Amino acid sequence: MASVTIQDIKKAFGSVPILHGVSIDIQDGEFVILVGPSGCGKSTLLRMVAGLENITGGEIRIGPRVVNNVPPKERDIAMVFQNYALYPHMTVADNMAFSLRLKGTAKEEIATKVKRAAEILNLTPLLARYPRQLSGGQRQRVAMGRAIVRDPQVFLFDEPLSNLDAKLRVSMRAEIKALHQRLKTTTVYVTHDQIEAMTMADKIVVMHDGVIEQVGAPLELYDRPANLFVAGFIGSPAMNLLDGYIEGTDFAFGDHKLPLGPKPSALPGRPVIYGIRPEHIQIAQDGAPAEIIVIEPTGAETQVVAKLGSTQITCVFRERLQLRPGEIIHVKPDPAHVHLFDKITERRLA
Template sequence: MASVDLRGVRKSFGSVDVIHDINLSIADGAFVALVGPSGCGKSTLLRMIAGLEETTDGDIAIGNTVVNDLTPRERNIAMVFQNYALYPHMTVRENMGFNLKLAGKKPAEIKARVGEAARMLGLQPLLDRRPSQLSGGQRQRVAMGRAVVRNPKVFLFDEPLSNLDAKLRVQMRAEIKLLHQKVRTTSIYVTHDQIEAMTLADHIVVMHGGRIEQQGSPLALYRKPANLFVAGFIGTPAMNFLEATATQDAGAPAARLADGQLIRVAPTARVEDGQPITLGLRPEHLLAQGQGARLAGPTRFVEPSGALTHVTFEFCGQDVVALMDGERDVDPGSPFEASIAPEQVHVFHRGTGARLNH
């Protein structure tokens, strides 16, 4: 195992800069998710750590060694791709042990390592099958097993679950989390799915436009997003945003909504009277019963999902989503209203998007 440090890392393709001065320290044994929309640079950054892309500037260190000039093999990393890349003519056992064989390991050591990895991943009954005889989830476990047997310093995952159906993705998330709990190898996981990032990682790095927008624990990013981009990206359903004007209510910070209502905000909000601001309201914090400002309007559509129901209603000409108990019946077209507690209101600068309440 080893730590990973990126110091002033940049990447350009010709005159186009895709990674801008990334500084990131990943502790030994941590599980870090790089998350962001397509094109944000997360996969390019992962490939630079792996040695599959050269850095334009800056240093990448694994452990205490700067690895910029080392080949992928010399970096002692293992990568699990979206494409399983299994050899179709080999059995599971042979696929998992192939890299060890190339490295000149003795047959007894290969057998022991493959056996241990197969035990951890529940692959013992499949060792003599070929990839064509396996399901998608089983193939992904074999790809993970092939990485595990190498005992690498760092695991790199590049959107490994994208090809799986919804049920298998949930199962494989659990497999990956259990695997990390067992081996405690430093892991860097790239995904555009914020649910994967929230459930798997102990540290999330949100990227946008080749830059780090915010990093921290999943709950820290959920509770205190640093700006509008992170607020809209982390959390599902996505946060609602309402335009408002900063004001005072009995000497306390407040916001005036488009319909003229006043809504209290946290006393830590750094706003000035008359300042244009954007309020962030999470759907799960909109309450059918409660005190405070009431958001009301006609129900546009309802999305039941069992225990919870997503209700989209119109407020001052825009859609607002509320997350309600699944037992509550709401009909499209019917009046709907909800309130939100002041401490659950996020306040952002309308121009820069920066968070204003701390």
């Protein structure tokens, strides 16, 4: 195992800059997820760590060693790809053993490592099968097994669950997290799915347009987003964001006023963006009137899209409420969970 240090990394394709001086410290044994929308540079950064993309500027270290010019096969990393990349003419056992055979590893050692990885991933009954005889989740486990047998210092995952159906993604998330807890190998994982990031990571790196917006533990990013982008990206359903200004101890927008915390940090009259998560809105007689547009029952909770003034908001209620589209409800945000952002800089206000 080893730490990974990414220091002031820049990447450009011709005259088009993709990464603008990215720096991340990944501790030995840490599970770090790079998350962000398509085109933010997260997969490019992962491929640079793997040695599959050249570095325009900056430095990458795996352990104490600078690996900028080290070939991929000499970096002691193992990568799991989105499309599995299994050899169709080889059995599961042969796919997992292939990289060890290329290195000239002894047959007995190969057999031992393949057996161990198969036991960890529950692949033992499938070792004689070919990839075409496996489900998507089984193929993904074989790809992970091929990485495990190499016993690398660092695991790299490039959106490994994107091709799986929703139910299988949930179970595979748990398997990957359990695998990390068992092996304790440093892991860098790329995804655009913030639910994957929230449920699996020790530390999340939120990227946008080639820069890092915020780094922190999942709940830290959820509870204290550093700016509007992180606030809107982390959380499902997304945080409600309202455009208005401070008026006394309230937030005013349109003809409505919403409560703030006991000590609003912004000056009276200052234009701000008011953020409140859907689960922190409740129905109250003294709340603001909102017209229901859509009701989405999910079983454990009910999501309600409503129109508050000219703005659409989403509310999440745990109760089984008898509501109908077109009905007026009175909603009140919990002032203890209000987020305020500067309208110009989009940074969080303390």
